[in-house]
Amino acid sequence: MPIQNLKGVLRLLLLAVIFFAGVWSQSSGVIDDFIFYLPDVQYLAAQHLWLTAISGGLAILVAIPLGVMLSRPSMARAAESLMQVLNVGTTIPTLAVLALSMSFLGIGTVPAVFGLFVATLLPITRNTYAGLKGVSPALMEAAAGIGMSPAQRLLRVELPNALYVIFAGIRTALTINVGTVPLAFLIGAGGLGELIFTGIDLYDPVMMLSGAIPTALLAIVVDALIAITAFIVVPRGVNPSRA
Amino acid sequence: MIRLDNLTKVFDTPKGAVTAADHINMEVPAGEICILLGPSGCGKTTTLKMINRIIRPTSGKAFIDGEDTTGLDTQDLRRNIGYVIQQIGLFPNMTIEENISVVPKLLGWDKARYRERARELMAMIALDPDAFLKRYPSELSGGQQQRIGVARALAADPPVMLMDEPFGAIDPINRAVIQDEFLKMQQELKKTIMFVSHDIDEAIKMGDSVAVFREGQLVQYSSPDDLLAAPRDAFVESFLGEDRALKRLNLVRVRDVVSDEIGTVSPGDTLATALARIDDFGYQNSILMINDKRQPVGLITRALARTTKGYCRDHFQNVPDTVSLDDDLRKVASLMFAQDTTWLPCVDEQGRVCGQITQRAMTHHLGSRFRPRSSDERQSDAATEE
Numbered sequence: 001m002p003i004q005n006l007k008g009v010l011r012l013l014l015l016a017v018i019f020f021a022g023v024w025s026q027s028s029g030v031i032d033d034f035i036f037y038l039p040d041v042q043y044l045a046a047q048h049l050w051l052t053a054i055s056g057g058l059a060i061l062v063a064i065p066l067g068v069m070l071s072r073p074s075m076a077r078a079a080e081s082l083m084q085v086l087n088v089g090t091t092i093p094t095l096a097v098l099a100l101s102m103s104f105l106g107i108g109t110v111p112a113v114f115g116l117f118v119a120t121l122l123p124i125t126r127n128t129y130a131g132l133k134g135v136s137p138a139l140m141e142a143a144a145g146i147g148m149s150p151a152q153r154l155l156r157v158e159l160p161n162a163l164y165v166i167f168a169g170i171r172t173a174l175t176i177n178v179g180t181v182p183l184a185f186l187i188g189a190g191g192l193g194e195l196i197f198t199g200i201d202l203y204d205p206v207m208m209l210s211g212a213i214p215t216a217l218l219a220i221v222v223d224a225l226i227a228i229t230a231f232i233v234v235p236r237g238v239n240p241s242r243a
Numbered sequence: 244m245i246r247l248d249n250l251t252k253v254f255d256t257p258k259g260a261v262t263a264a265d266h267i268n269m270e271v272p273a274g275e276i277c278i279l280l281g282p283s284g285c286g287k288t289t290t291l292k293m294i295n296r297i298i299r300p301t302s303g304k305a306f307i308d309g310e311d312t313t314g315l316d317t318q319d320l321r322r323n324i325g326y327v328i329q330q331i332g333l334f335p336n337m338t339i340e341e342n343i344s345v346v347p348k349l350l351g352w353d354k355a356r357y358r359e360r361a362r363e364l365m366a367m368i369a370l371d372p373d374a375f376l377k378r379y380p381s382e383l384s385g386g387q388q389q390r391i392g393v394a395r396a397l398a399a400d401p402p403v404m405l406m407d408e409p410f411g412a413i414d415p416i417n418r419a420v421i422q423d424e425f426l427k428m429q430q431e432l433k434k435t436i437m438f439v440s441h442d443i444d445e446a447i448k449m450g451d452s453v454a455v456f457r458e459g460q461l462v463q464y465s466s467p468d469d470l471l472a473a474p475r476d477a478f479v480e481s482f483l484g485e486d487r488a489l490k491r492l493n494l495v496r497v498r499d500v501v502s503d504e505i506g507t508v509s510p511g512d513t514l515a516t517a518l519a520r521i522d523d524f525g526y527q528n529s530i531l532m533i534n535d536k537r538q539p540v541g542l543i544t545r546a547l548a549r550t551t552k553g554y555c556r557d558h559f560q561n562v563p564d565t566v567s568l569d570d571d572l573r574k575v576a577s578l579m580f581a582q583d584t585t586w587l588p589c590v591d592e593q594g595r596v597c598g599q600i601t602q603r604a605m606t607h608h609l610g611s612r613f614r615p616r617s618s619d620e621r622q623s624d625a626a627t628e629e
Contacts, residue, residue, distance in 0.1 A: 142332025145297055145405075146346050146395070147322035156345075160336035235336040237379030 030206060037210040040195060045214050048191040051109070051181050052222070055116035056174045063121050063173075064166065067128025068154065083129060090122045094180045102187040112189030119180060120173045127169025131162030161238050167230035171223060178219040182211065192218075245271040245294065245403060245435055250303035252289050263289040265459040266303065271452070273308075273402075274433035278446040281456035282482070287439050290456070291405050294437065295324045307403055322349055325396030325404035325434070329411045331388050333380040339391055340376040346399045357398075364394040367428060386417040393425065397432070406438045410445070422448060443483055447471070447490055455479050468494045472612040491609055492573040497566050500608045501589050503598040507533045508543060510556035517555055518548035531588055532559050537595040539565055539588050565590045568597070572605055 025031050070079040098115035105111035135158050143157045159166075185193030192211040199208025236242050250267040253260050264286040271277040279287035292298040294305045296317050305312045312320055333342050340361050347357035365372040368390040380388055389409060396404055410418045426449065429436070440446050446453045447467045454464040463475040471491045474480040484490070506524035508517045510532060521530045521543075532541040532555050541559030551558060564578050565588045578587060579602060586601040 136330070136332075138328060138330030138332045139334060141297065141330075142326070142328055143334070145295060145321060145326035145328065145332075147318045147320070147349055148345075149318055152349070157334055157336070161334075163336075237335045237337065237381055 033206040034210055037195065037207060041192070041210055041214050044190060044192045044194055044211070045218065048178070048181050048193075048215070048218065051112060051116060051184055051189060051191055052174065052177050052218075055113045056120055056177050058113070058117050059120035059124055059173065059177075060170060062117075063124035063169075064128050066121075067125045067166075068132065068159075070125070070129050071132035071158075079129070083126065086122050086125055089118070090126075094119045095183055095186075098183055098187055107188040109189045111187055112184035115187070116177055116180060116184065120177045123173040123176070124166070124169045127172075128162070128166050131165030131169075132158050134165065135161045160235050163234045164230065164239055167226065167234060171226040171230070174226060175219050175223045178222050179215065182215055244273045244306075244308055245277075245437060246306040246309075247290070247294075248304045248306065250290060250293055250305060251301050252286075252293060252298060253301045262459045264293065267461050269454055269461060269464050271435055271437060273435050275451035276429065276436040276438055276449055278450035278453045279437060279439045279456060280441065280443065280446045280453050280482075282441060284458075285456040286459040287454075287456045288407055289459075291407055291437055291439050295321050295326060295405055318349075322346055322399065323401050323403070325399075325401045325406075327389075327392050327396045327404065327406040327409040329408040331380075331385075331392045331412070333388055333391055333395070335380050337379075338376065339378055339380065339383070342380065342391060343395050343398050345395065350399055352399075360398060364397060367397075368394050369424065386413050386421060389413055389421065390424075397434075402435060404434050404436045406436060408439050408441070411440075411442075418445075425449075443490070447493055455482065468612075472609075488609055488613060489573075491613075492576055492605075493571050495572045495605075495608065496568065497570050497572070497575060497589055497600055498568040500572065500604050501568065501598040501600050502604055505531065505588065505596065505599040507531045507596065508555050509533060509535070510540070510554070510559075512555050514543065514548045514551055514553055514555060514558060517543045518545065521545050521548065527585075529560075531562065531596065531599075532556075533596050539590065539596050563587065565596075566600060567591070572609075575600055575605065 069075060070082060094115070097118055098112065101111040101115035101118070105114060139157055139161065140153065143153045148156065181191045182193030182196050184191050185197055192215045195211025196208050196215070197211075199205065199211060231239070231241055234242075247267050247269050250264060251262070252264040253262050267286075267290050269277075279291060281287045289298055293300045294307075294312070296312075307324070333339075334345070337345070340358070343361045343364055344357040347360060352360075361376060362372040365375060370387060370390060375383070375387075375391075380391070383391065389412075393409065396406075410421055413421060422445065438449060440449070450467050452464065453467050453470050455462045455470070457478050463470060463479050465473075468491060470479070471483060471487045471494070474483055474487070480487070506520050506526065508520060508530055517530055517532075524530070527545070529542045529544045531539055532543055534540050539562045541555075541562050543555055543559055547558055563582050563584055566575050566578065567590055575587060579585065585603070586599050588596050589598045589600055591597045
């Protein structure tokens, strides 16, 4: 059983590495340094999440109706060109969006939320539109043919069938949003970026990591939360993860 | 009853106006199935979809039970018409029960009523309610899905149904089963049905009447038998196929052709009597022997009767298959070919001999109404009927 032996050896090796990392961090005082930043991390993480929640929430509230509107047959002609505009919008770097936003709205939370909102808006709109457009024409004909009104068709047939794709858009957008919030610090909105960028400027890796590691963890947690929500909310018949 | 009055649809395409349906006039009597038949692009689906206004008519009217549908609210109209499409179109986000209950819910039925109705419909389409109602469409086979599609269309018990190639996407074996089930249901439900098909065999099997379309025109509207016996023009004839005379065998029952005059002998007769009867009735080869309950028990052949002496009961051969009055001629012809005979005895429900069916009578029956195409005659026909 050489493979099992190898696994055993690897496991031992891993334990040793963790042990020595612990020994090193204890002896060098890194842990104490991190603990020193803990109150900052707590405060800034809350601020960070707040920025994400506000900008992401606004983006969802605007993007889904926008996507629905663009997918209506009456908009068919305008929709494709508008989607192209949105696609081009996605290619603008978030930092540039924030800078532009700052030049119009000044410094602070408002321009940051606005910049993040714009960056988050696009993926959700695009997925909402694509998801609704992807609903099979046969379903739409059946829904119309049995006498559903346009609103009933949207709420009972189109949205439930597009929901999985819409959630995928929200998931991508919010995860990116959490990862982008640190940039908001640059225009004076706070968040974990404060530790990251100050750490870089002061050449203080512990300070930098105290910002970076919680940011990464937050992104993972937000991603997981949305995945769980999608699992519960999307009807079983159209939910690939529950098939 | 469905009546179409000069129903017309003109599509504006980049290549110019295309008339998909050109002044269609027809009437489907209540409780009957009318098949709209034709090659693709002939306007049959357009005509169907103008009735529930999935496609808006350019001009003309559709009447349902005498009522002009033009003035009705589109949603109300559609909720009172059962609609089945080829792609089935079950909502994948809903369970089977929710799918079936969609229309009753739209009509505002209370929960107990539409749940009860769902179970009733499942029984009607022969699917176990407990096993299927809570499942999702993706968990069902194509045939089961289309049964649910039919059930959904029937849910609110609409008097009229529109079916757009409903069984077209189902494999041939399942299709035949579903067709039979559907016909059986229709015998009780007596819906007025318009049914689009491009399959001539399906049309003959399912239709009380058949409307043949070509390039937006209704070319011929008649019973399947008339259609096969007397296609109006070369197009209809070629669409029906060269074996249209054989296809008619499906449509004619033994009772339409049977001759109740049949010579028989009983076991107690002598072979000399048998020979005399064979000659009297002008039979070529043999005569049927029946017992005192008039059940067929054997055959006495001419060759044997001529060369042998004795009683029939000692010298008979096994009787060939018998046919019953409700069998179709296709089965009869098949038996005749298989057994190399030109006649078969017919029996009633109790198994008593009630007549015979001969190849001559069959060919005569089919031939008497079969008209080979002769263009002059056809045109005058068309003129008088239009």
